[in-house]
Amino acid sequence: MINQAIPSNTQGRNAGEAASLPEEFRAALLDHALAPLWDFLKGALPHGRPAGVTRPHRWRYADVRPLLLEAGRLVPVAQAERRVIVLSDPGRGPHAMSATGTLYAGIQLLLPGETAPTHRHSPSAARIVIEGRGGFTIVNGQRCEMERGDIILTPGGQWHDHGHDGEGPVTWLDVLDLPVFTAAESAYAEGGHAGCNAEEPLMTLTSELLRQGLRPPQAWRRENAYPMLRYPWQTARAALERLAAATGQACAELAYVNPETGQDCLPILGFTAMMIGAGQHWQAVPTSASTVFHVVEGSGESRVDDHxxxxxxxxxxxSTTFACVSHRATHGQPAFLIRVDDAPLQKKLGFFQERQLA
Structure with missing residues (x-):
C-alpha cells in the first residue's frame, strides 16, 4: 500500500550526527508518539526520483491460470464472494494487496452457472476480460457482456455483480484504486439487498440520446456520471488500426474516455489501448504515474529500467514512477496492450510530470 513506513536516513549521516541525540531524548520522543524528522527527511523526500518500494514484475497468465482453476475447485464462489488471485508486488513482501503503490490488480474466475453476489465498494474498479465467453457484469441494472479484451467499469459506490451463463471458465483482470482508499482509511464495501442493482431508465435513456446528438429537456433528463460502462475491445482494436493507417505510423494509442465529457472514464484510474506494429519498438516517455500493462494480443518484450x-x-x-520503459513486438504480428495508470489522480492533485529522455 502507499502508507509504507519511511526508511530511516541515519545511515547516510556521519557517526557524530547519528550519536548527537542522547538515548534518553529518543526514548522520550517514543514515549510521546513523536519522531525526529531529520532522521527520515531524505527517505520521505528523496532528491530526483521517488524512493518507492514497488518492484517491477511480470505475472505470466500461464502460471496463474492453473492455480486459478485449482482455486475454482477448492473455493466455492459463494464462500469467497470474489474468487481472485492477487498480483502481489514482490517489493512489498508476501501477501501485498497491490501491484504498485496505487494500483491493485488480481485475476478473477467464474465457472459456468456461477454468480458473484451483488455488492458495492468505495474504490472504483475495472475488469479487463482475459478468457472465455458467456460472462457478464451487471452494473446499476445494466448488463455488460464480457468478451476478450473488453473493459467493464464498476465505479465506486455503484452496485454490481457478475455471472456466467456460457461454457468453460471466464477470467478477467481486476484493477482497482484500492491502495489509495486504504491509505486514506476510506476502503469499505456493502453487501447487496433485494432490488438494489436496478437500472434507472431515465438516466440510461439520457445517455443514449446524448450519444445520438439529442438532449431531452432538463426536467426530463437524469445526469449520468458514467454513461459508458462497457468498452468493447474490438471497437478499440479497429480504431487503433485506423489511426495507425491514417497517420502512417506502426504504433498507436488511444485513451478510454467518458464519451459525454471527453475526460478520463474513472476519477483515479486511466486506461489506454496500445498497438505496437510487428517487429516495432516503442520508447515511452518517463512519467510520474505508476502503471500496470496487460497484454491482450500478440507477444513481445518490454524493458522497465533494468528489468x-x-x-x-x-x-x-x-512499472514504477519515472521508469524508463520500452516495448518491442515480435516479428510477424502486431501486439496490443492496455495500459492502466494513476495519471488522472496525479493530474487532479497537480503533480503529474513527464520527463524528456536523455
Missing part, C-alpha cells in the same frame, strides 16, 4: 520481461497474451506486468 526485461518477455510477454504474450494474458500476461500482466508493472
Amino acid at each position: 526485461v520481461f518477455d510477454w504474450s497474451a494474458g500476461d500482466t506486468f508493472s
Whole structure:
C-alpha cells in the first residue's frame, strides 16, 4: 500500500550526527508518539526520483491460470464472494494487496452457472476480460457482456455483480484504486439487498440520446456520471488500426474516455489501448504515474529500467514512477496492450510530470 513506513536516513549521516541525540531524548520522543524528522527527511523526500518500494514484475497468465482453476475447485464462489488471485508486488513482501503503490490488480474466475453476489465498494474498479465467453457484469441494472479484451467499469459506490451463463471458465483482470482508499482509511464495501442493482431508465435513456446528438429537456433528463460502462475491445482494436493507417505510423494509442465529457472514464484510474506494429519498438516517455500493462494480443518484450520481461497474451506486468520503459513486438504480428495508470489522480492533485529522455 502507499502508507509504507519511511526508511530511516541515519545511515547516510556521519557517526557524530547519528550519536548527537542522547538515548534518553529518543526514548522520550517514543514515549510521546513523536519522531525526529531529520532522521527520515531524505527517505520521505528523496532528491530526483521517488524512493518507492514497488518492484517491477511480470505475472505470466500461464502460471496463474492453473492455480486459478485449482482455486475454482477448492473455493466455492459463494464462500469467497470474489474468487481472485492477487498480483502481489514482490517489493512489498508476501501477501501485498497491490501491484504498485496505487494500483491493485488480481485475476478473477467464474465457472459456468456461477454468480458473484451483488455488492458495492468505495474504490472504483475495472475488469479487463482475459478468457472465455458467456460472462457478464451487471452494473446499476445494466448488463455488460464480457468478451476478450473488453473493459467493464464498476465505479465506486455503484452496485454490481457478475455471472456466467456460457461454457468453460471466464477470467478477467481486476484493477482497482484500492491502495489509495486504504491509505486514506476510506476502503469499505456493502453487501447487496433485494432490488438494489436496478437500472434507472431515465438516466440510461439520457445517455443514449446524448450519444445520438439529442438532449431531452432538463426536467426530463437524469445526469449520468458514467454513461459508458462497457468498452468493447474490438471497437478499440479497429480504431487503433485506423489511426495507425491514417497517420502512417506502426504504433498507436488511444485513451478510454467518458464519451459525454471527453475526460478520463474513472476519477483515479486511466486506461489506454496500445498497438505496437510487428517487429516495432516503442520508447515511452518517463512519467510520474505508476502503471500496470496487460497484454491482450500478440507477444513481445518490454524493458522497465533494468528489468526485461518477455510477454504474450494474458500476461500482466508493472512499472514504477519515472521508469524508463520500452516495448518491442515480435516479428510477424502486431501486439496490443492496455495500459492502466494513476495519471488522472496525479493530474487532479497537480503533480503529474513527464520527463524528456536523455
